Amino acid sequence: MSDQTWKTKPPYQKPDEAFNKVLQGACHCGQVKYWLSKDSPLASKYCHCGDCKVIHGAPFQWAAIFQKSDLAFENGAENLRFYNSGSKSLEHELPCKVSCSQCGTLIMDEGRNMVLLFxxxxKFQNQIQKKNFEVQCHMFYPQRVVDLPDGKPKWAGLDGKSELVPES
Structure with missing residues (x-):
């Protein structure tokens, strides 16, 4: 990508004086640190799709959705690695997976308007902050590798845009 202006726009800018630092996140090695300006996401979901399972090396992905402007990198933004699973390219091509270039920790999925944080x-300071991230539903549940009988809605595909799947 020849246009590099995205590097100076949310979420890649540093927090300024007007940015309300509410919750901090970091990769495993600590090279990448970021702040959220909100104490709760727009939504919090488990995704059981094949791409999420393979890329995360886990039975599902837990994602919390935020506006890009709700996130600012304290440090490490210049050392991020990008991956577009559709084109399998390592360019900053939306939507893309964003990870630390040193330890490989997946930081977020970046879309055109939103980010899906993990x-x-x-660094939750109390149980109230943690509860704000409670999962609301499961997506792509028929592709699951483990049953999660948690009483949450389970969708065959995207939530609200596919059929509900009965809990096993």
């Missing part, structure tokens, strides 16, 4: 990277 709550396991957040």
């Amino acid at each position: 709550p396991t990277l957040l």
Whole structure:
């Protein structure tokens, strides 16, 4: 990508004086640190799709959705690595996976308007903050590798845009 202006726009800018630092997140090695300006996401979901399982090396992905402007990198933004699973390219091509170039920790999925953060990277100060990230539903549940009988809605595809799947 020849246009590099995205590097100076949310979420890649540093927090300024007007940015309200509410929750901090970091990668495993600590090279990448970021702040959220909100204490709760727009939504929090488990995704059981094949791409999420393979890329995360886990039975599902836990993602919390935020506006890009709700996130600012304290440090490490210049050392991020990008991956577009559709084109399999390492360019900053939206939508893309964003990870630390040193330790490989997946930081977020970046879309055109939103980011999907991974709550396991957040430094919750109390149970109230943690509860704000409680999962609301499961997506792509028929592709699951484990049953999660948690009483949450389970969708065959995207939530609200596919059929509900009965809990096993």
